[in-house]
Amino acid sequence: MSLPHPELNHDGPPGEPRRGFLTQILAAGIGLLVGAVPAVSGLAFFLDPLLRTKKGSGGDGFLKMPVALDALEINGEPQLVKVIMDKVDAWNTYLQQPVGAVFLRRTDKDKIVAFNSRCPHLGCAVDYKSAEKHYYCPCHTSTFALDGTQQNKIPPRDLDSLDVEIRNGTEVWLKFQNFRATTPDKIPVAST
Numbered sequence: 001m002s003l004p005h006p007e008l009n010h011d012g013p014p015g016e017p018r019r020g021f022l023t024q025i026l027a028a029g030i031g032l033l034v035g036a037v038p039a040v041s042g043l044a045f046f047l048d049p050l051l052r053t054k055k056g057s058g059g060d061g062f063l064k065m066p067v068a069l070d071a072l073e074i075n076g077e078p079q080l081v082k083v084i085m086d087k088v089d090a091w092n093t094y095l096q097q098p099v100g101a102v103f104l105r106r107t108d109k110d111k112i113v114a115f116n117s118r119c120p121h122l123g124c125a126v127d128y129k130s131a132e133k134h135y136y137c138p139c140h141t142s143t144f145a146l147d148g149t150q151q152n153k154i155p156p157r158d159l160d161s162l163d164v165e166i167r168n169g170t171e172v173w174l175k176f177q178n179f180r181a182t183t184p185d186k187i188p189v190a191s192t
């Protein structure tokens with residue numbers, strides 16, 4: 001009768017099978033973790049344009065305008081301000097692109113009205129005439145009153161007003177939006 005050689009004894013000491021099982025579980029967990037890191041990184045890469053907050057944006061659709069409240073005189077002339085923001089398509093971000101322009105006019109100590117400078121008729125750029133105190137579209141000689149009301153029948157609606165907020169006392173924040181031309185109703189279009 002021969003005794004088993006110690007190095008050939010696969011039974012091992014008591015508790016050895018349990019340690020082996022725990023080692024396998026641990027190895028599987030680490031494997032999952034290692035596999036998940038590149039997967040999450042890849043997902044973040046693909047979602048990056050969708051998740052990125054646009055520069056100058058409060059994350060709520062409002063943009064900080066490059067003009068302070070104090071720079072606008074109460075009941076003064078409207079100021080034409082370019083709107084610059086990051087444009088995002090499916091997978092690319094184009095930094096700081098001009099996307100339009102707005103007229104800002106301060107009507108009270110803490111109130112500003114804003115109009116998109118795009119004419120609601122066919123989208124021409126509207127101007128402001130100081131002498132006449134009205135907005136003027138050169139394409140079809142149409143005019144709009146200081147409050148944006150259309151003054152002839154060519155445009156289908158008034159100038160498109162936009163939401164403005166005064167934040168932190170002096171900052172002017174605007175919710176920029178383009179609207180479909182030629183329609184009597186303000187229908188938002190995706191412009192950015």
Ligand code: FES
Nearest residue numbers: 119121122137140
């Ligand atoms: S585009 Fe402004 S009136 Fe026609």
